[in-house]
Amino acid sequence: MSKPLITDLNIPLFSFEECIWYIDRGFYDCLHIRTGNAIEKAISTDDGRSTTFTLEGHGNHLSIICEPEYRQEVLDYVSIWLDLNREMGSFESLASEEPKFMALYKAYRGLRLIRIPDLFEALAWSIIGQQINLNFAYQLKSRLVSKYGFQADNGVYIFPDPGTIAELQPAELKKLQFSQRKAEYLIGIANAMATGQLSREKLMKLKSVEAKCNTLISYRGIGPWSANYVLMRAIGCTNVIPHGDAGMINAYKKIFGLSQKPDNQEIITYLSHFPGWQSYVVLYWWRSLSDK
DNA sequence: CTCCAGGGCAAAT
């Protein structure tokens, strides 16, 4: 490997610590490695190979350490991954007008929507995460990735291709403790993506988020929660709400001192104070759950 | 023991 190249960025309304916290969160995830205050990752490159890179930083400063020949690809990837191109000023303005949200905004200021750039990975993660605790979900994902993914030089894995998973039988995933249903859903989605029936490009051609959402929901195993979750994390829509999300509902109850679950409409109504930023509010709610 | 986790499907009312 040639001499690593360091790219230094200073990003307004960005917090390296908050973003790294979200990526890591103490769960074991073989798609990245955290060593101290740095994160190592690997990605597939356009030439059919792979490359590794490291993120370091502090406050609004971010350093990207990568192979020179893949500098632009890595920069593009990181920009999506950490949502660096988002203009955050209007979110701050909206937050400052909303008393029940202002404290959260200030506490986690600079946290960005951590994306899952690979659509298949996002769909798989949404299926895996249904109805089970996060710790077990990460275990399932790690088993899937370490068995069927690609391991890069730095030991970090790259998420498997849809084609690889499409070839599997449910029984093979059940060995990893997938439920029969989850196995069927995942293989079905892998098939849809492997055949090209479903792709990021096709999804992006649909103008409205409603159309995108309906397309995703048409696949078995993808319901309202998964569809909106995927639009948020893979596509980067910030005006969607992962309806039914247990974490979101618990955060809402906690913030507003409720003993009963709010319905979808109540959440929609409150979040209408943040037009275009609903998903970011949900992100900050998720973040708040980890503070006791 | 029961209930719930970053739900969704399919069968039963």
Added chain:
DNA sequence: ATTTGCCATGGA
């Protein structure tokens, strides 16, 4: 049209 049972597992 709406409700209910089920899934795999682990922690509270």
